[in-house]
Amino acid sequence: MAEHLKQAQIWLERLRTAAAKLDKPAVFMEVCGTHTMSAFRCGLHSLTPDNVKLLSGPGCPVCVTAQSDIDQMIALTQERDAIICTYGDMLRVPGKHGSLEKARSQGANVQVIYSTLDAVKLAAKTPDRQVVLAAVGFETTAPATAAAVKQAKALGLTNFSAMTSHKLVIPAMLGLLAGASGGASGGGGAKIDGFLCPGHVSVIIGSDAYQPILDQYNMPCVISGFEDWQMTRGLARLTEQIGKEKACLVNDYPQVVTPAGNTHAWALLTEVFETATVRWRGMGEIPDSGLILQDAYADYCAMRKFNLTPMPDRELGQCLCGQVITGNVTPAECELFGTACTPINPIGPCMVSAEGTCQAWFKYKRPPGTTPGTTPGTTPLTHDKVEVSA
Amino acid sequence: MCLAVPARLDQCSPADQTAIADLHGNRVEISTALIADAAVGDWVLIHAGFAIARLTEQETAEVWSVLKDVINHG
Ligand code: SF4
Numbered sequence: 001m002a003e004h005l006k007q008a009q010i011w012l013e014r015l016r017t018a019a020a021k022l023d024k025p026a027v028f029m030e031v032c033g034t035h036t037m038s039a040f041r042c043g044l045h046s047l048t049p050d051n052v053k054l055l056s057g058p059g060c061p062v063c064v065t066a067q068s069d070i071d072q073m074i075a076l077t078q079e080r081d082a083i084i085c086t087y088g089d090m091l092r093v094p095g096k097h098g099s100l101e102k103a104r105s106q107g108a109n110v111q112v113i114y115s116t117l118d119a120v121k122l123a124a125k126t127p128d129r130q131v132v133l134a135a136v137g138f139e140t141t142a143p144a145t146a147a148a149v150k151q152a153k154a155l156g157l158t159n160f161s162a163m164t165s166h167k168l169v170i171p172a173m174l175g176l177l178a179g180a181s182g183g184a185s186g187g188g189g190a191k192i193d194g195f196l197c198p199g200h201v202s203v204i205i206g207s208d209a210y211q212p213i214l215d216q217y218n219m220p221c222v223i224s225g226f227e228d229w230q231m232t233r234g235l236a237r238l239t240e241q242i243g244k245e246k247a248c249l250v251n252d253y254p255q256v257v258t259p260a261g262n263t264h265a266w267a268l269l270t271e272v273f274e275t276a277t278v279r280w281r282g283m284g285e286i287p288d289s290g291l292i293l294q295d296a297y298a299d300y301c302a303m304r305k306f307n308l309t310p311m312p313d314r315e316l317g318q319c320l321c322g323q324v325i326t327g328n329v330t331p332a333e334c335e336l337f338g339t340a341c342t343p344i345n346p347i348g349p350c351m352v353s354a355e356g357t358c359q360a361w362f363k364y365k366r367p368p369g370t371t372p373g374t375t376p377g378t379t380p381l382t383h384d385k386v387e388v389s390a
Numbered sequence: 391m392c393l394a395v396p397a398r399l400d401q402c403s404p405a406d407q408t409a410i411a412d413l414h415g416n417r418v419e420i421s422t423a424l425i426a427d428a429a430v431g432d433w434v435l436i437h438a439g440f441a442i443a444r445l446t447e448q449e450t451a452e453v454w455s456v457l458k459d460v461i462n463h464g
Contacts, residue, residue, distance in 0.1 A: 087438070115439025117421055140394070144440045147423040200394045203435065203443045255449040256394075256435055262443055265424040 008229035011236050012047060018239035019049035026052050027191065028238050029176075029327055031059040031169060032198030033355020034226055040364035042228035044235075052239055055190055055327035058172050058280065059198060060355040061137040062089050063325050063348075066279040068313040069165040070349070071095045072303075073134040076163060077108035079306055083126065084110045085119035086134040087141075092352045094316070100134075116148035123152065123160035132302045133162040139204040142166040142291055143265040146272035149293065149300045162293070163302035166273070169201050170209055171289035172280065176326060177217050179283065190327030194220035194238040196231065199253045204269075206261025207251040220247040223257055272297055279313055281349070282322025319348035324357050331361040338362060394437035396450040402428050411436060 019026070030036065036056045039045060045054060058064045074095035076084055084100065091101045091112060104110040109129075113119055116133055123131035135145050145164055152160040173195060197210060202223045210221045220241040224234035230252065237250050251257055269291070278290025293301050303310070315322075319341070320334040331337045331350070341347040343359055350356035397411040397420070407423040413436065421440045422428035433450040434441035 115421065117439065140437050140442065143424050143442070144421075144438050147421060147440065151423075200435075200437060200442075203394070256443045256445065262424065264426045265442060268424065 004227070004229060008232060011229055011233040015052065015232055015236035015239055016049055018236060018242070019052050022051055022239070022242055024051075026193045026239055026242050027055060027327075028053070028194045028196055028235060029055045029057040029190070029192045030196040030198070030231075031057040031173060032196075032201065033060040033063075033353065034200070035059065035196060035198065035224070035231065036355055036357055036360050038226045038228070039231055040360040042231075043364075044228060044231055045365075047232070048235060052235060054196065054235060055192065056325070056357040056360070057176065057195075057327055058283065058325045059169075060325070060350065060353050060357070061141065061167070062093055062353040063321060063350045063356050064167060064172070064280050064282075065093075065136045065165045065349065066281050066313050067095070067316055068279065068311045069136070071097075071311050071314075072308065073163055073165075074098070074100055074103060075308075075311070076132055076134065076302065076306070077103035077110065079130065079132075081128075082109070082130045082132050082306075083122065084108065084132050084134055085113045085116075085122065086110065087137075088112045089353050089355075090134065090136065092346060093349050094347065094352070096314075116144045117151065120148050120151050120155070120157070120160060123157050124155060127159055130159050130161070130305070133160070133164070134302075135162065136165045136167075138167055138169050138198075139201050139269070142273065143204065143262075143269045146269045149272050149297050150268065152300060153297065158299075161300050161302040161305045164291070164293075165278070166291040167278065167280065168275065168289050168291065169198065170205070170212065171286050172283065173213055174216065175280075175283055175286040175289065177213070177219065179326070192219075192327065193242060194222070194247075196234045196238065197221050197223040199223065199225050199257065202251075202253065202257040202261070204262045204265050206259055207249060207257055208259045209261065210249050214247050214249055218247045220249075222250045223253050225253045225255075282324075282326045316348050321348035321350040321358070324350050331358040332365075334358070394435045394442060396433060396445055397436050397441075398450075399428060399430055399432045399434060399441075402430050404428070409441070411441075 092099050100110045119133040213219050220238050222234040222237045224230050273291035274294050275288040276290050276292040277285050277287045279285050323329040341351050346352040350358035397413040399409045400412050401410040409422050411420045424440050433445040435443040
């Protein structure tokens with residue numbers, strides 16, 4: 001513990017020294033839900049000098065998923081003989097007609113799984129029912145879906161399919177930078193000076209994967225662990241790079257992140273999936289930023305199996321999640337934050353997910369006078385009562 | 391969802407790429423499909439039921455000391 005505090009002090013001091021030399025404020029972005037929660041939990045934002053800001057970017061898997069994909073997953077519950085298997089954090093995400101949790105309370109068979117292979121086991125056990133794995137996530141989660149699809153094929157299961165919205169973090173980071181500098185894709189992300197890169201996604205993709213961000217934008221990148229002193233160290237290393245001619249990539253999580261990443265997992269992922277242009281919440285379509293099943297696994301695509309057509313994308317009423325995850329607004333700038341929208345009655349995915357920025361703000365940075373679900377003079381709303389534009 | 395935790399492999403079934411892992415005192419079945427040549431005694435990082443990286447015991451202690459705070463407060 002003493003060592004941990006010593007490290008925290010050393011790096012905070014280095015951060016302050018580097019910050020004192022800045023001509024203008026520096027803005028950095030993390031792109032990992034666990035970083036978001038860690039930063040708030042340890043009070044990192046209040047410890048950093050006033051001229052160094054850490055924004056939360058598109059790092060929460062549920063939050064970056066386009067509303068059309070969420071609506072599509074919830075609509076699956078109307079397939080009466082289907083069992084929908086999903087990770088717990090998808091359960092309460094609001095869609096056009098309620099959430100998966102609501103559908104379950106109305107009789108749909110929705111199962112929360114810990115591992116994608118649980119869905120395959122269930123399909124093997126219930127040959128008379130269709131089992132659909134509904135999964136979102138980045139490179140940490142996508143190989144698990146690939147493994148499940150491959151296993152289902154090896155077992156010859158005809159009652160297993162997947163509806164996925166898996167995304168790749170590097171194209172999103174590039175898309176954000178392109179958007180911020182007026183490029184064609186990626187929406188208008190906030191202007192930033194460097195990335196605090198995700199620890200566990202990097203286990204799979206490896207540190208070399210960040211090179212295009214340096215090559216194309218000369219943008220400092222630091223791969224960081226999750227503890228307070230590690231994140232402080234990451235911010236110090238980013239701040240120290242400001243004003244330097246050439247940006248550097250620093251791997252500060254070498255215990256688990258290698259230059260090439262997990263090549264075994266990556267090989268499995270590319271055997272089952274191929275990259276495609278996909279839609280993101282708040283950022284529109286980004287080329288080659290998502291994963292779809294290869295033709296050899298087309299029989300395991302739920303969209304095909306149930307003959308579904310893609311749903312149109314839409315905005316979630318007054319919810320500003322799309323702008324929150326691109327660093328353009330803070331949750332407090334959303335009129336619904338802490339009043340109509342709380343973790344008990346979440347309106348957008350950023351408040352539903354334990355890794356969402358709005359939930360982090362609600363837990364750790366809520367303005368005084370707002371309590372879950374009740375604010376004097378307002379009626380707590382459920383998401384069903386909030387108007388959504390089609 | 392992006393959180394991963396360290397554990398030690400207690401039993402391995404190479405044929406079906408599964409293992410029993412000791413996850414801080416809990417024995418859980420996990421998949422070893424995403425790492426090469428999993429063996430009993432290996433320390434691994436587990437994410438959503440899959441081992442995603444191999445660790446040394448020292449690295450495990452470091453990663454665990456970092457994560458226990460996150461998990462307790464997440
Ligand atoms: S506070 Fe709620 S409604 Fe507002 S942006 Fe966040 S999730 Fe959306």
